[in-house]
Amino acid sequence: MTSTETDHASHGSDERVLSGMRPTGALHLGHYHGALKNWVRLQDEHACYFFVADWHALTTHYESPEVVAANTHDMVIDWLAAGVDPDRATLFVQSRVLEHAELFLLLAMGTPLAWLERVPTYKDQITNLKDKDLLTYGFLGYPLLQAADILIYQARYVPVGADQVPHIEMSREIARRFNALYGKDPQIEAQAKAAAAKLTETQRQQLLALRREADQDGLVEKRDEARALIAASKLARVEKDALRAQIDGGRRTILREPEALLTPESKLPGLDGRKMSKSYGNAIAIREDRASVEQKVKRMPTDPARVKRTDPGNPERCPVWQFHLAYSDEATRAWVQKGCTTAGIGCLECKQPVIDAILREQQPMLERAQPYLDQPGLVRDILDAGCDKAGAAARETMRTVREVMGLR
Structure with missing residues (x-):
C-alpha cells in the first residue's frame, strides 16, 4: 500500500499530524529523544506529514543558503535511520510545495503586525543571536510562515514542546481570523445584525469594540466579555443566540484550528549537562x-x-x-x-x-x-513522492482559499 493510500484508508485527513525540522546541522541524540522517537510513534497512529523546513532555516541563515541545501539530504537520512518510515509518513521539502508561500502571502494581508511582534521567541532570539542580523521581514514573519505550513494541510495536531505552544495558539488565532473574514455565514450575519440593531447605541459600540479586539488584536479573553454583555442585554433568547454565534464563529470553517500535541521533554542532556547542541x-x-x-x-x-x-x-x-x-x-x-x-x-x-x-x-x-548512503537516489525518490503528495493536499486547500477570497 502506498503512503497516499494509507493516509486515506487508515487515518484520513481528520487525523493529520504536521511537523518539520530546520536543516541547519547534523541531528544528534537530543533530536532523537526529543522529537524523532515521537514521530516514529505517531506515524502508526495518525497520517503524518514531516517536512524539511528549508525556508525557515533561511530566516536565520539567509547569508549561507548552501549550508541549508547541503544539510537537507543528511537530515532526511537521519530521520530514516531513526525509524521514520516513508510508507507510513509523508516526507517532503517545504520549498518544493510553493503553495506554502502563497498561503503565507495571503495570510499576511490580514494578520495584525502586533501579533507577530508579541511572539515570545521573536525578542528572545534577537537578544540571544546577536551575531546575526535578524531585523528582517522574513524573521518577523517566521510565525506566520509556520502557521501557513500547518493550516495548508488542515492538520489536527502539531507535536511541540511546551515552549512552542504560543506558536500553535497563534496559528489558531490566524485561522480563526481568516475564517471570520472570509467564511461568514450570510444567514447568521443577517440574524446577528438584526439583533444588534435592538441593542442600545452604547452596547452596540461596546460589542463592536470587543469583537475587534478579539478578532484583530488576538485578545481572546474579549470574547468572554462580549458574551457577558450579550447575556446582560434585554434581547430575546433567539436574538442572543444569533449574537453569540457571531462571536463564537458562526461561519464556515475554511482553515482548521490546529491543536498542540505536547511532546514529552527530552530526558537526554548534553555531555556537559547543558542542553544538547x-x-x-x-x-x-x-x-x-x-x-x-x-x-x-x-x-x-x-x-x-x-x-x-x-x-x-x-x-x-x-x-x-x-x-x-x-x-x-x-x-x-x-x-x-x-x-x-x-x-x-x-x-x-x-x-x-x-x-x-x-x-x-x-x-x-x-x-x-x-542503504540510503549507498544509494542516494533512494532519498530523492522518497522526497519526490512526498512532495507530490503534499502538493496535492496543499492545492486542495488553496483552491478553497482562493475561492473565498475572490481569487479564482
Missing part, C-alpha cells in the same frame, strides 16, 4: 562512529568532588547520571548510586554502561541508514 560542542550525532562515542563519553565531566578514585561522589551532581536516567535500568542505577557514593566504582566504570547503551541504540540506526 552542536553549537555547544556537547552532542553525540545520531550516526556518530563507535570510537568517537566512546571517546566523548569517557571525557564527560563528573562530580567535581571526585578528585581521586577513592573520593566518594554524588550522582545528582554528575552529568553522567542524567544519561543513566535515560538509558539504564533500575539495577544499573542502583549499582551506580551505591558505587559512586561509596567510591566503590570509578568514573570510567560508571560510564561504560552508558557507552554500551548508546552504541546499542545507534546500531539499528546505522543499519537503516546504510
Whole structure:
C-alpha cells in the first residue's frame, strides 16, 4: 500500500499530524529523544506529514543558503535511520510545495503586525543571536510562515514542546481570523445584525469594540466579555443566540484550528549537562562512529568532588547520571548510586554502561541508514513522492482559499 493510500484508508485527513525540522546541522541524540522517537510513534497512529523546513532555516541563515541545501539530504537520512518510515509518513521539502508561500502571502494581508511582534521567541532570539542580523521581514514573519505550513494541510495536531505552544495558539488565532473574514455565514450575519440593531447605541459600540479586539488584536479573553454583555442585554433568547454565534464563529470553517500535541521533554542532556547542541560542542550525532562515542563519553565531566578514585561522589551532581536516567535500568542505577557514593566504582566504570547503551541504540540506526548512503537516489525518490503528495493536499486547500477570497 502506498503512503497516499494509507493516509486515506487508515487515518484520513481528520487525523493529520504536521511537523518539520530546520536543516541547519547534523541531528544528534537530543533530536532523537526529543522529537524523532515521537514521530516514529505517531506515524502508526495518525497520517503524518514531516517536512524539511528549508525556508525557515533561511530566516536565520539567509547569508549561507548552501549550508541549508547541503544539510537537507543528511537530515532526511537521519530521520530514516531513526525509524521514520516513508510508507507510513509523508516526507517532503517545504520549498518544493510553493503553495506554502502563497498561503503565507495571503495570510499576511490580514494578520495584525502586533501579533507577530508579541511572539515570545521573536525578542528572545534577537537578544540571544546577536551575531546575526535578524531585523528582517522574513524573521518577523517566521510565525506566520509556520502557521501557513500547518493550516495548508488542515492538520489536527502539531507535536511541540511546551515552549512552542504560543506558536500553535497563534496559528489558531490566524485561522480563526481568516475564517471570520472570509467564511461568514450570510444567514447568521443577517440574524446577528438584526439583533444588534435592538441593542442600545452604547452596547452596540461596546460589542463592536470587543469583537475587534478579539478578532484583530488576538485578545481572546474579549470574547468572554462580549458574551457577558450579550447575556446582560434585554434581547430575546433567539436574538442572543444569533449574537453569540457571531462571536463564537458562526461561519464556515475554511482553515482548521490546529491543536498542540505536547511532546514529552527530552530526558537526554548534553555531555556537559547543558542542553544538547552542536553549537555547544556537547552532542553525540545520531550516526556518530563507535570510537568517537566512546571517546566523548569517557571525557564527560563528573562530580567535581571526585578528585581521586577513592573520593566518594554524588550522582545528582554528575552529568553522567542524567544519561543513566535515560538509558539504564533500575539495577544499573542502583549499582551506580551505591558505587559512586561509596567510591566503590570509578568514573570510567560508571560510564561504560552508558557507552554500551548508546552504541546499542545507534546500531539499528546505522543499519537503516546504510542503504540510503549507498544509494542516494533512494532519498530523492522518497522526497519526490512526498512532495507530490503534499502538493496535492496543499492545492486542495488553496483552491478553497482562493475561492473565498475572490481569487479564482
